[in-house]
Amino acid sequence: MPEVIFPGPEGRLEGRFQPGPRPRAPVAMILHPHPQGGGTMNNRIVQALYQTFAKRGFATLRFNFRGVGKSQGVFDNGVGELSDAASALDWVQSIHPEAQTTWIAGFSFGAWIGMQLLMRRPEIKGFISIAPPANMYDFTFLAPCPSSGIIIQGEADEVVTPGAVQKLVDKLRTQRHITIHHDTIPGANHFFEHEMPQLMGSVDRYLDMRLSQ
Incomplete structure (x- = not known):
């Protein structure tokens, strides 16, 4: 799990990178929760996502958004963080230019950034969105949502209301040619404290x- 430093829009960004085992390995990038709520790439959900993709042979990157850890810059309300994510994906793809496919995964604020990146990068073929903050941020940009994925929500989430997430899922499910899976984890709060x-x-x-398809 080598530490990496790569260029971002506001200076260097700090990450952890697991190279792919072969040149055409698929790519995965994991995005962390809100920097102002203490979110970093070392969040346990982010680490667990990182490990599960790496274990499956993906070239996997998690990184700190601007102003977090050793990443330069200051928090930019999601605008700059989206640019950070685009730069991070460029960096991984420069190492694995022949990647067959790209996945994005994010938790909370990271899920919101990930879904925006999905709209801009047609090479992203799958996503995992954990507790996307549908009650705090506008998700209407997903029109249409370009790829299939899963949205996972805690049933007792006190930060992101399950109803707002259900509305988002229902809206995305009206689209053709993509499939949105939706799992609700019984009893889980926003941080899945006891339900990892x-x-x-x-x-x-x-x-x-x-991946078996």
Whole structure:
């Protein structure tokens, strides 16, 4: 899990990178929760997502948004963070230019940034969105959502209302040619404090299903 430093729009960005085992390895990037709420690339959900993609042979990157850890710059309300994510993806793709496919995964604020990146990068073929903050940010940019993915929500989430996420899922499901999976984890709060095995079980089942196709 080598530490990496790569150029971002506002200076260097700090990350952890697991290179792919072969040149055409698929690429995955994991995005962390809100920097002003203490979110970093070392968040345990971010780390678990990183490990599950790396284990499957993806070239996998997690990184700190601007102003977090050793990443330069200051928090920019999502605008700059989206630019950071685009730069980070460029960097991974420069190492794996022949990647067959690209996935994006994010938790909370990171899920919102990830879904925006999805709209801009047609090479992203799958996404994992954990507790996307549909009650705090506008998700109407997903029109249409360009690829299939899974949205996972805690049933007792006190930060992101399950109803707002359900509305987002219902809206995305009206589209043709993509499939949106939606899992609700019973009893889980926003941070899946006691439900990590159930959360990652949901992620792993979905990845197993998609990658076997």
